């Protein structure tokens with residue numbers, strides 16, 4: 453699905469030099485390497501403040517803590533994503549409330565949000581899924597009207613734009629993950645919190661560092677979640693290549709689109725006109741998805757299903773969500789399949805992948821019509 457080794461080898465000397473510089477300085481936590489990366493990240497995104505943290509899940513939890521989320525509060529988010537978003541809410545004792553998705557983009561459907569708002573709603577968390585921004589304007593409008601803060605979960609979409617602006621700074625907080633397979637991946641765990649508001653970001657920085665600005669003068673209860681110097685130095689090198697990586701992903705997506713060229717049984721990814729999609733995943737819809745997955749496995753074609761079980765049906769939430777009906781989410785979970793997508797993908801590999809999928813669908817057509 454990804455080729456982290458190929459990506460590393462292409463910039464090996466630069467990465468190795470960055471790692472060596474940290475080893476030579478033996479400053480592993482905080483200090484200049486982290487500050488330099490945070491500054492470069494802000495310059496890339498065109499924003500004011502960023503704080504590096506341990507991972508994308510912590511980034512969400514810290515944002516919730518900074519907003520003062522309390523047990524019993526409700527947090528509206530997407531049911532069609534990785535568990536982290538709802539998990540961080542549940543860790544705070546809050547209740548994730550799931551709004552159904554837009555069937556074309558797989559992102560939270562803004563029209564489904566407002567009916568779910570109650571006096572207990574204390575945050576809205578759109579997830580920019582698969583590399584494409586959620587439809588932010590109506591979400592921000594609803595949030596503003598009800599005076600509810602918004603956290604953008606940008607884990608899968610660093611560098612994506614909405615109406616020409618990079619995501620992450622539209623509201624109170626944005627959160628990033630640098631999990632190795634993400635579009636900007638560290639060599640271990642990493643994450644960041646973004647905000648254009650100095651005070652809000654200061655609160656997040658305080659929480660991420662045991663609630664203290666000055667050593668042994670802890671002001672509030674915080675956690676220990678920091679982006680370490682080795683990861684910061686590696687990310688600083690890779691950030692210079694991010695636009696190149698994004699372009700490679702977009703080219704690969706374009707090639708998949710061409711190779712599938714209006715196939716009647718394949719729904720290729722939809723890019724909304726106001727979005728620049730950075731293709732963390734290339735996700736299609738097909739009939740008989742599970743049979744296709746088995747067929748691809750037999751042929752050694754890598755693929756993955758993001759996500760086979762929507763969050764409201766996971767054992768961790770299902771009991772309390774028996775009455776929750778999210779038809780578009782359920783349909784997506786039954787039909788989607790993600791294909792290899794990374795910066796080193798070759799046309800030859802894509803021809804093999806798409807030919808194998810089309811071969812399966814042809815046999816299916818014969819079976820269905822005979």
Ligand SMILES: Cc1ncc(COP(=O)(O)O)c(C=O)c1O
Nearest residue numbers: 507508509534536607629630631
């Ligand atoms: C949408 C989303 N949010 C949050 C996370 C959590 O990030 P991390 O794995 O760095 O904790 C992920 C990671 O997979 C993700 O895809």
